[in-house]
Amino acid sequence: MSPRLRRLVPDPFIVILFASVALASLAPARGVFSQIVDGAATAAIVLLFFLHGVRLSWQAVTDGVTHWRLHLTILAATFILFPLIGLALAKAFPGLLPSPLWIGILFLCALPSTVQSSIAFTSIGGGNVAGAVVAATASNLLGIALTPLLIGALTEAHGSSVSFAGVWKIVLELLLPFLAGHLMRPWLLGWVMRHKPLLALSDRGTIILAVYSAFSAAVLGGIWSQVSVQTLLVLFGLCALVLTVVLLATRYGARLLGFSREDEVAIVFCGSKKTLASGVPMARVLFAGPDMGAVVLPLMIFHQMQLMVCAWLARRYAATQAPAPTPSEPIQQGA
Numbered sequence: 001m002s003p004r005l006r007r008l009v010p011d012p013f014i015v016i017l018f019a020s021v022a023l024a025s026l027a028p029a030r031g032v033f034s035q036i037v038d039g040a041a042t043a044a045i046v047l048l049f050f051l052h053g054v055r056l057s058w059q060a061v062t063d064g065v066t067h068w069r070l071h072l073t074i075l076a077a078t079f080i081l082f083p084l085i086g087l088a089l090a091k092a093f094p095g096l097l098p099s100p101l102w103i104g105i106l107f108l109c110a111l112p113s114t115v116q117s118s119i120a121f122t123s124i125g126g127g128n129v130a131g132a133v134v135a136a137t138a139s140n141l142l143g144i145a146l147t148p149l150l151i152g153a154l155t156e157a158h159g160s161s162v163s164f165a166g167v168w169k170i171v172l173e174l175l176l177p178f179l180a181g182h183l184m185r186p187w188l189l190g191w192v193m194r195h196k197p198l199l200a201l202s203d204r205g206t207i208i209l210a211v212y213s214a215f216s217a218a219v220l221g222g223i224w225s226q227v228s229v230q231t232l233l234v235l236f237g238l239c240a241l242v243l244t245v246v247l248l249a250t251r252y253g254a255r256l257l258g259f260s261r262e263d264e265v266a267i268v269f270c271g272s273k274k275t276l277a278s279g280v281p282m283a284r285v286l287f288a289g290p291d292m293g294a295v296v297l298p299l300m301i302f303h304q305m306q307l308m309v310c311a312w313l314a315r316r317y318a319a320t321q322a323p324a325p326t327p328s329e330p331i332q333q334g335a
């Protein structure tokens with residue numbers, strides 16, 4: 001398959017996620033089975049954040065931390081620009097989507113950045129990888145506290161409401177396991193590093209289980225009677241619009257602020273991403289009941305879009321990168 005066609009192929013993980021939505025639509029978890037799935041999803045999420053805590057390196061946080069302008073710019077894009085765009089769209093076009101999907105757009109805009117893909121695309125594009133590591137890590141750490149507060153403020157401004165009781169569930173199910181895992185890092189890091197493939201499978205399995213649990217409740221609550229094909233097309237269009245605005249704002253904003261090319265690449269790829277890995281567990285904690293499936297649907301769509309568009313953009317940046325001098329061309333004295 002040619003590289004151009006490969007960029008158009010969906011991420012296999014996203015395909016599996018949408019397959020879990022199809023499974024929940026055809027065979028939703030009911031009764032006792034629903035309780036088992038719900039309990040398993042909660043336990044898996046707690047374990048997921050515990051292991052994230054084990055894997056967190058404070059060296060990654062301290063490396064390059066003095067480049068505060070870069071990190072503040074990325075955090076501003078993640079936690080200020082995105083929410084303002086989402087709220088502006090919700091205020092300007094309230095009738096385009098049902099309320100649960102608008103809450104999903106606002107939730108998407110309140111989430112932290114990704115870690116792995118932000119760093120990977122920054123590296124491909126020849127950007128500031130150390131800065132991307134610090135910024136993405138800081139975004140995820142701050143997001144555990146900021147996302148619930150932001151979504152509470154955004155939904156209230158939109159005329160809806162999210163219970164702040166969910167903040168305490170975030171603390172109990174996400175933050176405390178994360179901190180406990182980091183405290184256990186000296187004893188568990190070796191085991192975790194030896195079992196990376198198994199843990200990657202566990203990460204993705206947790207998200208798939210949470211999505212199946214969420215959409216089972218949503219299907220039983222009648223989500224597909226609320227979301228038509230036309231509504232889905234509008235949702236795709238809105239996600240594409242949000243991504244386009246943020247990519248343009250981060251690219252040209254970085255240039256306007258006088259950042260180097262390497263920093264611009266990091267700002268574009270860290271500032272335009274939203275995490276699915278932390279977003280689905282957070283949604284499950286914050287949004288109880290059948291609306292949770294509709295809330296995560298914009299995130300699933302946006303996540304695939306950002307991967308495809310940023311893969312293309314990273315290669316564009318790589319193609320314009322100045323070639324490094326080759327060792328075979330010695331510098332002549334006196335030239």
